[in-house]
Structures are given as C-alpha cells and as structure tokens.
Amino acid sequence: MTAHVQDVMAFAHQQMPFSHLPEAASAYFSKHLSIVYLTQENQADWLNPTDVNLYLVRSGTFDLVSVQGEVVTRLAEGDYFGFPSLLTGDKISNRLRVVTAGLVYILGQHSFDYLRREYKEFEQHFVRAHTNRLLSTYYQSKSRNWSEFKVNEMMSAQVITSHKLLSIAEAAQVMSRHGISSLIITDGSQLLGLITDRDLRNRVLAVGLDPSLPVETIMTEKPKFIFENNRVFSALHLMLKHNIHHLPVLDEEYVPKGMITSTDLLKLQKSDPVQLISKIYKARSVMEVKRCASELPELLKQFSNKIEDISTIGKILSGVTDALTTRLIQLYQVEYGAAPCAFCWVCFGSQAREEQTLHSDQDNGLVLEATVTNEQLLYFARLGAYVCEHLVACGIKRCPGNIMASNDACRGTVKQWSERFDKWIKSPTPKAMLNCKIYFDLRLIDGSASLFRDLSTQLEQICKDDLFYAAMATDINTNSVPIGLFHQFKLKKGTTDHKYLDLKHRGVVIINDLVRLYALKAGVFKANTLERLEALLQYDMLSKKDIFDLQDCWRYLTQLRVKTQIDRDGLPSNCIDPQVLTSLQKHQLKEAFFLIKQAQQASVFKFARGSL
Structure with missing residues (x-):
C-alpha cells in the first residue's frame, strides 16, 4: 500500500461511517476514489449535474446552493455531499459554490453501491443523513401557504404607543403624523388599551365629545391581542371571532411589538x-x-x-x-x-x-x-x-x-x-396519568x-411534585414505537388481511406526551406541541438537537397521518400500510421511530433515574 493511499485511508477512517466499520471498508473507499483540487475555475468540469457521485471534503470550504439560490449548508473538512441522488436516483438539483479551493475525494455510483451492499451501517449512515436533511429543510420552503406564517412575519412592526393621559386631539395628531389607523395605549411597557380611527369617528365626532379629554376616555380597555410567534391563521381566527379590525402583537413579556390589521389580512379572505x-x-x-x-x-x-x-x-x-x-x-x-x-x-x-x-x-x-x-x-x-x-x-x-x-x-x-x-x-x-395527558392540554x-x-x-402552582414527573416519564415508556429486532417494523393485523402501523398511538402520541412532560416541568403552559418545543429552546432541559429532532419527527408523522386520512385507503384511522411507501420513505419512518425511542429512554433517566 502506497503512502498516498495510506494517508487517504487514515483520513477516511476518522470520518463517519468508516470510523465504525472494518478497515477493509475505508481501504476499498481509498482505492476506488478520484482526488480533485476543486477551484472556482474547474468546478464546472467536476460537478456535472448528470454525473452522480459521493463527494468527501478533505480541505477547503464549499456552499451547497439550492435551485432558488439559497445556501442549504456550508461544507468543510469531513463533510459529504452528492449522496441524496445516489440514494434516490433523482436528478441533482443543488449546485456547489467554491468558497475556498480545496481537495475533494470522489467515489462513483458503482463503488458507492458496493459499500451499501457489503456494509449495512454504511447505508444507514447516508439514509439517516438524507432523512435529517429532508426533515429539516422541507418545512422551510419559501412557497409556504399564508397559514404557515407567523404573526411577526406579516405584522406592521412600527409600534407607536401613547400614555392614557394624552388628550384625544393629541392622539389623533400622532396617528395622522405616523399614517396609522390605530394607537396602542400603554402603562409603562404593558398594553393598557387601544384606540382606532373608528373610535375617533364614533366615540368623539359623532357624539361631539370634547377632544381635550384624555384618550383613556374613548380607548378600548384590555383589548384582544396575540403573541408574535403565533400563526397568522390564529390571528385571523381571533379577529373573525370578535369582529375586530386591529390586533396588537405582543412578545412573551407582554410588550407591544407591532400591529396586525384587517387590511394586512385582506388578501387571505379568499x-x-x-x-x-x-x-x-x-x-x-x-x-x-x-x-x-x-x-x-x-x-x-x-x-x-x-x-x-x-x-x-x-x-x-x-x-x-x-x-x-x-x-x-x-x-x-x-x-x-x-x-x-x-x-x-x-x-x-x-x-x-x-x-x-x-x-x-x-x-x-x-x-x-x-x-x-x-x-x-x-x-x-x-x-x-x-x-x-x-x-x-x-x-x-x-x-x-x-x-x-x-x-x-x-x-x-x-x-x-x-x-x-x-x-x-x-x-x-395509570388512570390519573391518562387524565393528565388529556386535561393538561387545555x-x-x-x-x-x-x-x-x-x-x-392554580395548575402552575400544583405542578411541582417530582414524583409526578417520575410517574409520568415511566408511564410514557410503557408505550413503544413499532420497531422490533433488526430495525424491522412491528405490524398490527386488522380484521382484514391488512397489516399496518399505528402512526398516532405508536408515534405522534408518544411525542406529544414527551413534550408535555418537559413543558410542564419547565413551566411552559402552551398547549400546541410545536410551540411547546420552541419555548423549550429557552431552557436547559433538552438540547437543541433533541428539540429539532422531535419537531421534525412530529411533522413527518403528522404529515403521513393526515395524508392517509385524506386518501382513505381502507385501513383503521391513523394507520398506514408500510408497503405503500418507497424504500427511502420506509428508512425515514424507521429513523423517526428510532429518534422517538431514544427520547423516551432519555426521559426515564432524567425524571425517573432509569427506574424502568
């Protein structure tokens, strides 16, 4: 073996998945690759969209860029790219942009497939990497429907506030000067009331009220509001429910951050x-x-x-x-x-x-x-x-x-x-635990x-018993994901010959239960699972990676679950026949269940000291 091959092999063996495989795997990789010094000048010669390869960065810095021109990820030493097309057979859609020139190892399709066949862990590594990329980028699409936007993405961020003792005439001048149709009245930094141009017409001009009176005379006290991280759909629903046209937007400290109006949401009425x-x-x-x-x-x-x-x-x-x-x-x-x-x-x-x-x-x-x-x-x-x-x-x-x-x-x-x-x-x-799972989402x-x-x-005050959290974690772990030996699906058999997976009870419900457990312990009294997870980023109870994994798994399983309900394929509610999934989708589903199982086990060690 030449010194050159030994050097490549030593580097490869330090990278996943080769670090967990026999040396023969990294030796095969080292002997069957091409080595290119990639620069801005020659990148077009080596990154042909029709030529599918596995690329491993030895040195240099590169940006993976989507068809929309957005940077998907930055690649440096030890990073792979190209494997999604090798796994799926789909055309290459992303392109590479050289930031800093460097060495790249290139392995062809035939050699990649050989390593997949011979070393299961090699295949699982890249399937898992592809799954994580899909899950983490799918929901960031720029073509999102309006209902998926958060309030702070559509609100007017110009916050104009006034004190309640400001005169009505002065308030009208403030609104005119800033070109706004409403004015937030605060006490310090907290929302106290709201006046709108309609209030000026109906409560002042129409009844001949003295405009020198303080604005608190005509303001709507304790107006409806919404938090900036809520979805636009929730804001629109609140406005429809109460027939209001101006909705103050607050942050988590109840400080006004903006305003969302019926004019902002007019286009959504269709x-x-x-x-x-x-x-x-x-x-x-x-x-x-x-x-x-x-x-x-x-x-x-x-x-x-x-x-x-x-x-x-x-x-x-x-x-x-x-x-x-x-x-x-x-x-x-x-x-x-x-x-x-x-x-x-x-x-x-x-x-x-x-x-x-x-x-x-x-x-x-x-x-x-x-x-x-x-x-x-x-x-x-x-x-x-x-x-x-x-x-x-x-x-x-x-x-x-x-x-x-x-x-x-x-x-x-x-x-x-x-x-x-x-x-x-x-x-x-057990009955009490079941009640908690239902009633603590309110x-x-x-x-x-x-x-x-x-x-x-009252609920916030009584949720401070460590034995309760231990019992809750233990109860959550009595439910298991449908994965058995050798990472195979454990299927249920219905009254017909169909075999299926229960996506709700053996997947989504477990995530909901886990997230509720951590949210209650942290004092997060939101009900929505994704909002709870987002709030938990502010605490040290779960790592960011664990939170993102649970978010992605919840979305993926919910996506499958709702789709099966709409398609109505004859199976029991919330269930899916894995035979209708592609090979890649099966890998993704197994990966989601695997991550849920890990989160379950972690909850027992955290709250019940591994007492299962």
Missing part, C-alpha cells in the same frame, strides 16, 4: 378555510351552523393540495371546531338567555393543542364562577348538553371517555377543577378569560 370560519360566526341558526360544517371534508381535501406542510390542517380543523363551539354557545344564549354568571368553555386534548385531524373527537368542559348556585348549574348543564349534541351533528364525535361539558364531572369551579388535578398529581395511578374557547387565568395559575 382562502376557503377562512371563508368557512367567517360563515360559521355569521350563522343565524343551528341549521346554518350544521350546513357550514358539512362543507369541511371536501374543503380540507382541496386545501391540502395547496399547502406544503399538511400538518397545518390541524390548526385549521381546530379553528373550525373553535368557531362551531363558540357560535353554538352564542346561539344558545340568544335562545335561552345570557349566562347567569361568569363562565369559560375550555377544550382539552387535540383541540387544545390545535392538532385535530379528521377523526378527532370532543374533549371539553366548563369552568364556573365560585359563587355559582344550584339553579345556575342547571343552566350550564343544559348549555353543555346543547353544544355537545350539536357538535356531534356537525361531525365532531363524542368523546369515548365522556370528557365533555355535557358530563357533570366536566363542569366545576376553579377550586373544584384544581382539586381534581391535585388528586391526579399526588396519586399518579385552552380557552369562549367566556371569561379571568376565570381561565385563575385556573392556569
């Missing part, structure tokens, strides 16, 4: 889901509400073909269920009178997480004022029955566990709800925001 939600809020009868709901299945099928990230459908479905619920509550009060005391309607589970699918059922309840009387309880019992029954008629199934506001056990005061949670936490039986739908805040504050 979207079918937006039109449907708008129609639901305008429905004048239960019959009209049901007619709107009947449009949903076909609408979703059409809309799913227009968006890149099909998991967005969870937000849309939950938004429609929110609208149906709110409008039914309103119609009940029109028919039977206003609520006799303060209340709030809350949802749990997938609706709370805004992750509903076509087969999601109801999970809801009522939080009532502490002084509620027996007579008033009858009103809310009838309200719960009315809304839940009509939701069934709208296609939202009953909860098999009867977690619905029509059930006496799902109506109560803040104190009663808190006592139930406290009991589950202090006596973490969100306000309609009614008193103050009652909901009181309940959230």
